[in-house]
Amino acid sequence: MTDRTEQPDRFQARVPSVPTLTPQFRGVSVDNINKAEAPEGLAGTNAVTEWDADSLDKAIEWLDYQSRYLEKLYYRMPEIEQLMVPADGKSALGSFPMAQELAAKHSGLYATTRASLKTQSDNLDRAAQALRKVKENYQTAEAANEMSAAQMRQIFGGTA
CATH class of the missing domain: 1.10.287 (Helix Hairpins)
Incomplete structure (x- = not known):
């Protein structure tokens, strides 16, 4: 299994469209759903675990x-x-x-x-x-x- 936290947030690629006299490129952008990270206040010593x-x-x-x-x-x-x-x-x-x-x-x-x-x-x-x-x-x-x-x-x- 790979370390999922080192992957980029988004994947982007330029894809050529239908061949014409002048080349046109269209972009594809996809969110990386495998990227995992913990919110700042949740992990570590800053987490509040007591209630009053x-x-x-x-x-x-x-x-x-x-x-x-x-x-x-x-x-x-x-x-x-x-x-x-x-x-x-x-x-x-x-x-x-x-x-x-x-x-x-x-x-x-x-x-x-x-x-x-x-x-x-x-x-x-x-x-x-x-x-x-x-x-x-x-x-x-x-x-x-x-x-x-x-x-x-x-x-x-x-x-x-």
């Missing part, structure tokens, strides 16, 4: 923000539909066959995008709720540990 209540709060805040943003987009999307299909029911793109075909494609894309926004917003909201539960359990465990430490100090204080 503050970092959990920040993660919850980020998830909530993203969820609310997608939810806002979801509720604002009908404005796009009103622009594409005005009150008279005719397509804003026109009535010729290609315009009707494009309007149908847009309608399908609109519906799937709107549904996806709602799904992602709900998923992020559930993730934030789950992380809140993790934080609650974390704090409960910390409190239990504190109580155990206090009890141990009391026990060891009496024997000293």
